Amino acid sequence: xxxxxxxxxxxxxxxxxxxxxxxxxxxxxxxxxxxxxxxxxxxxxxxxxxxxxxxxxxxxxxxxxxxxxxxxxxxxxxxxxxxxxxxxxxxxxxxxxxxxxxxxxxxxxxxxxxxxxxxxxxxxxxxxxxxxxxxxxxxxxxxxxxxxxxxxxxxxxxxxxxxxxxxxxxxxxxxxxxxxxxxxxxxxxxxxxxxxxxxxxxxxxxxxxxxxxxxxxxxxxxxxxxxxxxxxxxxxxxxxxxxxxxxxxxxxxxxxxxxxxxxxxxxxxxxxxxxxxxxxxxxxxxxxxxxxxxxxxxxxxxxx
Numbered sequence: 001x002x003x004x005x006x007x008x009x010x011x012x013x014x015x016x017x018x019x020x021x022x023x024x025x026x027x028x029x030x031x032x033x034x035x036x037x038x039x040x041x042x043x044x045x046x047x048x049x050x051x052x053x054x055x056x057x058x059x060x061x062x063x064x065x066x067x068x069x070x071x072x073x074x075x076x077x078x079x080x081x082x083x084x085x086x087x088x089x090x091x092x093x094x095x096x097x098x099x100x101x102x103x104x105x106x107x108x109x110x111x112x113x114x115x116x117x118x119x120x121x122x123x124x125x126x127x128x129x130x131x132x133x134x135x136x137x138x139x140x141x142x143x144x145x146x147x148x149x150x151x152x153x154x155x156x157x158x159x160x161x162x163x164x165x166x167x168x169x170x171x172x173x174x175x176x177x178x179x180x181x182x183x184x185x186x187x188x189x190x191x192x193x194x195x196x197x198x199x200x201x202x203x204x205x206x207x208x209x210x211x212x213x214x215x216x217x218x219x220x221x222x223x224x225x226x227x228x229x230x231x232x233x234x235x236x237x238x239x240x241x242x243x244x245x246x247x248x249x250x251x252x253x254x255x256x257x258x259x260x261x262x263x264x265x266x267x268x269x270x271x272x273x274x275x276x277x278x279x280x281x282x283x284x285x286x287x288x289x290x291x292x293x294x295x296x297x298x299x300x301x302x303x304x
Contacts, residue, residue, distance in 0.1 A: 004061070004103045004152050005177060005214040008239040008277045012297045015061045015105075015243050015280025016054035017290045023050050025286065033116035034077055037069035040087040041079065044094055051098025057287035058294030059280065062099035063154055064091035064145065067109035068116070071140055088141055092148035105154040105179075106145030110163055111137055121183065121220075123159030123196035134166035142167075146176045153178040157220045157282075160196035164203045171212050179215040179241050179278070180207040184229045192218070192229035201232040208236035217241035220282045223264045227274060234275030242276040246284030265292035272300050 007013050020036040028046050030036050039047050051062045066088055074084035095104045111134055112120030119125055126134070142153055155167040155178050164180055171178040184192045184200050192200035204216040216238050218229035223244045233240040244264055264281055271279060279297065281289055 001101070001103070003177070007103075008215060011277070011301065012272065013060050013278050014058050014290065014294045014297060015241070015278050016051070016059035016063055017243075017281035017285035017287065018245070018283045019047075019050055019054075019063060019065055019067075021284050022053060022286055023047070026050065032077070033068075034073055035068040035113075035116070036065045037067070037073065037087070038077070040065055040069060040091055040094070041083075044090065047091075047094045048098040051095050052100075053287045054290055055099050055102060057291040059099070059290050060102040061105050061278070061280070062095040062102060063105045064095045064107045064150065066091040066141065066145060067107040067156070068113045069141065070114045070137070072137075073114045073116075085140070085144055088144045089148040092145060092150050096149070103151040104149070105152050106142075106148070106150030108138060108142055108145070108153050108155045108167065110158055112159065113157070120157050120159050121195055123163065123194065126160045126162040126196060131162050131166045131169075134163050135170050138167055138170050142170050142174060142176075146174055151177070152214060154181065155179065156181040157183045158194070159183055160194050161198040161203050161206070164206060168207055168210050168213070172210050175212065177212050177214045179217070180204070180213060181217050181219040181241055181243070182229065183220045184218050184225065185221075186225050186228050190228055192232045199232075200229050201235055204233050204236050204238075208238055213238060215239040215241040215278050217276070217278070219243040220245050223267050226267065227270060230271055230274040230276055239277035240271075240275045241278040242271050243280040243282045243285075245282045246289075263292070264289060265296045268293055268296035269300060272297075
């Protein structure tokens with residue numbers, strides 16, 4: 001199978017949706033601090049089934065159930081380091097089994113995801129956790145996912161430039177392809193910024209300086225706020241990755257989603273026109289919405 005980077009050079013590719021959302025919809029309990037990573041230990045078959053549902057809907061890339069899977073997080077749940085490493089690596093095989101013929105992206109969630117307090121939507125922890133510490137935190141999981149055979153590392157929901165710097169440095173040290181996806185907001189003059197407040201364009205440019213970066217973009221941002229980030233990412237001349245959430249709002253204290261849901265597929269033509277090439281969904285985006293995105297991409301290819 002050709003590399004994902006080569007496929008993106010040839011045209012749009014469909015990414016999957018919210019894995020934890022799909023697992024929860026199937027009756028799985030994802031309420032613990034481990035979120036969907038708990039099922040790597042307790043119900044791996046459910047993870048395979050969720051990946052398969054997205055593949056059946058048209059997803060060509062499966063993102064592993066490792067967003068919240070870290071040695072530290074498993075240790076807090078009573079899992080020893082050796083077993084934690086095995087579970088993280090197993091996420092690649094489970095994604096491969098469910099996806100079938102497509103690509104597997106090893107999910108590398110931010111430091112804030114391990115804290116399980118919603119802090120990835122602010123990034124304030126980078127004031128106390130520096131680049132060196134962030135590199136050390138991310139290194140074991142990135143190594144495990146790469147060694148397990150992930151086609152690409154999905155460095156995602158990144159809220160701050162310092163964490164992006166750490167992830168890029170570790171990907172470069174490993175020599176593995178990666179994409180960098182920020183979670184962003186739009187400022188008063190319409191520019192995309194990280195949740196920490198830095199210009200997204202500056203962070204994307206930093207990633208573009210790596211020869212291992214295959215895409216830059218945005219995820220876990222409401223669809224209505226995505227386009228400024230797509231424009232900023234497109235200035236790098238790299239393919240742009242876009243996978244917003246449903247538009248609902250995560251209430252970290254109550255651990256629930258609130259507010260109305262959007263229809264991400266409606267925005268696909270505008271994202272394509274702005275440079276998006278790897279398109280899917282994040283939290284609360286289920287296979288039906290991925291099927292709609294896949295259909296929208298098909299229509300765009302055929303000129304409808």
